[in-house]
Amino acid sequence: MKVSEYIKAKDLNEAYELLREDRKNYIIAGGAWLKLSVKSANKLVSLDALGLDKIVVLGDSIEIGALCTLGQIETNELIKQLYDGILVQAVSSIMGVNIRNIATIGGCVMGKFSFSDIFPVLEVMDTTLVFHKQGEVSLMDFLNNPKFEKDILVKIKIKNNLGKGFFKKVAITALDFSVINIACSKTDGLFSLSVGSTPYIASPCYKAMDYINCLSDINLESIKECANKVVEEIKFSSNNRASKEYREELAKVYISRGIKQVSNYEN
Amino acid sequence: MKIKMTVNNQVKIFECEPSDYLLDTLRNNNYVSVRRGCDTTNCGVCTVLMDGKPVPSCSVLTVQAEGKQITTVEGIQEEAEKIGNYFGEEGADQCGYCNPSLALTVYAMKKELVNPTIKEVKKYLVGNLCRCTGYISQERAIMKYLGDKS
Numbered sequence: 001m002k003v004s005e006y007i008k009a010k011d012l013n014e015a016y017e018l019l020r021e022d023r024k025n026y027i028i029a030g031g032a033w034l035k036l037s038v039k040s041a042n043k044l045v046s047l048d049a050l051g052l053d054k055i056v057v058l059g060d061s062i063e064i065g066a067l068c069t070l071g072q073i074e075t076n077e078l079i080k081q082l083y084d085g086i087l088v089q090a091v092s093s094i095m096g097v098n099i100r101n102i103a104t105i106g107g108c109v110m111g112k113f114s115f116s117d118i119f120p121v122l123e124v125m126d127t128t129l130v131f132h133k134q135g136e137v138s139l140m141d142f143l144n145n146p147k148f149e150k151d152i153l154v155k156i157k158i159k160n161n162l163g164k165g166f167f168k169k170v171a172i173t174a175l176d177f178s179v180i181n182i183a184c185s186k187t188d189g190l191f192s193l194s195v196g197s198t199p200y201i202a203s204p205c206y207k208a209m210d211y212i213n214c215l216s217d218i219n220l221e222s223i224k225e226c227a228n229k230v231v232e233e234i235k236f237s238s239n240n241r242a243s244k245e246y247r248e249e250l251a252k253v254y255i256s257r258g259i260k261q262v263s264n265y266e267n
Numbered sequence: 268m269k270i271k272m273t274v275n276n277q278v279k280i281f282e283c284e285p286s287d288y289l290l291d292t293l294r295n296n297n298y299v300s301v302r303r304g305c306d307t308t309n310c311g312v313c314t315v316l317m318d319g320k321p322v323p324s325c326s327v328l329t330v331q332a333e334g335k336q337i338t339t340v341e342g343i344q345e346e347a348e349k350i351g352n353y354f355g356e357e358g359a360d361q362c363g364y365c366n367p368s369l370a371l372t373v374y375a376m377k378k379e380l381v382n383p384t385i386k387e388v389k390k391y392l393v394g395n396l397c398r399c400t401g402y403i404s405q406e407r408a409i410m411k412y413l414g415d416k417s
Contacts, residue, residue, distance in 0.1 A: 006268075006285040006330045028331075035288070035326050036307060044285065046331070071320065096394010098314050098321040098372065174393045175309055 002040040008049050012132045016152055018045045027152060029107025030069060032099055052106070052154060055079065062160050063130075066106025066153045070094060073105060082158060083125055083165030083185050090117040090181070093169045106153045112143065112201060115177035117169050119143070119202035123194040124185040126159035143201065163187030166258035170250055172241060179242040180250045184258030191259065195230060195251050199239045205255075207233045212259065223259050227252040270333045274298065275342030283329040289315070290324040293339065300340045300367040304396075311395035314368035315339050321372045323394075340367035346374050350412050357408040361399035369395050373409055385410060 009015035018025050025043040052065040055076050062078055070091045080088050108118050127139045132152040142148050166184040178197035185192045191212050196202025208229040215222055236247045271280045281292050290313045293301045304312030306325050313325040316338035340347050347370045354360040376391045
């Protein structure tokens, strides 16, 4: 990325005004992908001075500042406890430790990357996003709506829940993007399922969740049926990493394993 | 623009452009142990320590490093020599291109992880590629270095 001017914003209002004044002004998060961007920025606005790099417990939620690095999240004791540590598992599977020391969760979220390992996990936890102007919004509202692109993500709020969790990333090599990533959780008796990198952006499996959450008891047959419903519902495709059919088979296997794990199911 | 940072415990002021990356600024100022590899955040050969943590200098803008403590392999000379000796003993010293970045990452890992297992070591070093692919001898050398309490 070619940058004409780099500005350290003094507060969120200044950063927001700068972002709005020119469509070629951008907020910089960690900058991990900056090098690969072909865009040019008239003004690159840094939020470094605004204290958005803290992880705190407030009320019944864990709040992760948008500028927290993936490395900070990976080593945070509170997040290690959250849903069996699935966010830590997802984050620690991303690239190497050196990249994770600069990449931020805010950058990962605002990038809406289809290969993101973070979205499936955030989708199966009780997650909301807090923006400077538009306030607190649901994760799905953000993912389905482009209007947040010219706002500033301030923090990510996750209900401090000790529910069960499962995360699986399948990749060809440790440094590669996912072939597929899957997250499951169970909180207060309800399952939550999400599949990402299909190769489309992660999506909750609503019909499969409706099916399994209506059952009074689960067995091998119902788990298999639920996995089939995931494949029917979610759109899978082929790309240079894997075929549609391979992704569908992986999804069936890991959704089944996820349901078994979060429900402590024993055959 | 002028950017002030501390490199190997010495305060430095570098003249740079907003688009300049730390890798280029360091190399242009004779810190040539910082190597250019893939230049796309993958290989880790440009790793330096920023406030004690390994980061890819090819992907950090120089302006982002303002006020930070930057360490290149020259800044950990004694430990780097120790690591290098283990590499030599285990036949892990091959073309040597990745050695400075690997030494810095191993040094940071030793401070961060307590008695890591080989699996944890491998995971920590996943972002440091060796073009000679001599990972087994490197692993042996690193495990010996981590066990060295001297």
